[in-house]
Amino acid sequence: MSSTTDPVAVWIEKERFHGEVVDCLTVILRTRGCSWNRCLMCGYRRDTDPRVTNEDLKKQLEKALKRGKAKILKIFTSGSFFELDKEFRDFVYSTVSKAGFEKLIVESRPEFVYRVEEDLEKIEFELEVGIGLETSNDFVREYCINKGFTFEDFKEASRFLKSKGFRVKAYLLLKPPFLSEREAVEDAIRSIEDVKGLADVVSLNPTNVQSGTYLETLWKRKLYRPPWLWSVVEVLKSSNLEIVSDPVGAGSLRGSHNCGKCDKAVVRAIRDFSLHQDKSVFENLNCKCLKLWELTLELENYSRIPLFK
16 A cells, blocks of 8 residues: 555646746645545546545655755645645645745635635745636536536636636546547637636646546447547647646557557647647648548537537
8 A cells, every 4th residue: 555655746847937938846645535536537536545644745745845946836636725624735835935936736626715715824926726627518517527516616716716816727628428529629619718717727638548437437348539639739729828738648548649650749749839839839740640530520520419509
């Protein structure tokens, strides 16, 4: 069994910060997990442990800080950051200030963001809160993802956070279960439009097949294919908001992929775009499978009952 005092993972990556590209220390803490824990595609429960205490979490963060210096600290908790005890949240804020980070990025479900009110006096740096909206379509979120909240809940949480001077990141899921490729692209593009004015930045997350999930059952029965990387590109090209994407498991059968030959080049362009917001990185991308992707979208018009009207 994993140690309760060791983080799940720690690494330094690049992140946008006021138009610049800077170092970001990213840590996945091993927590007690998410109280909702019912999303059909989520397998992050594997990174949790019911034995974890506040002292364990503090030791995990202290170990993570030894990885190196950065301007931004990003914390994933396999659940909501504001669901963690206030004692530990205060420890995080104090640590961020003492270590000289200029920005903290955390995640939360909408119902927990209001606890930031308790933390206001401790936050002396830029705070960005990511919310897993996944889609602006309530039907898709409820019946294809089982997320357990509405678009209106997201709107209220976003307005609250912005009223306190914090940034909001909207996580959008590309191709939830039960959506065709075309429906997934259309849903993501529509959702980006819908979060204008509510989110400062969008994170487009192509669905990947995680072990032990309902989605994995569909995938093993050949009832689900992760999104094409061409679909990721199409959505990014269509957006006029700041939008980033870092496809997990890209190029593998469980992650977003094309034919295999062009995957690395397309992923590289996606990551370059995410850092610089320059759509010209997509101009020279090409592969024989691009036509197959286009044909897939075309044929789906005839094989599926439209989800959107």
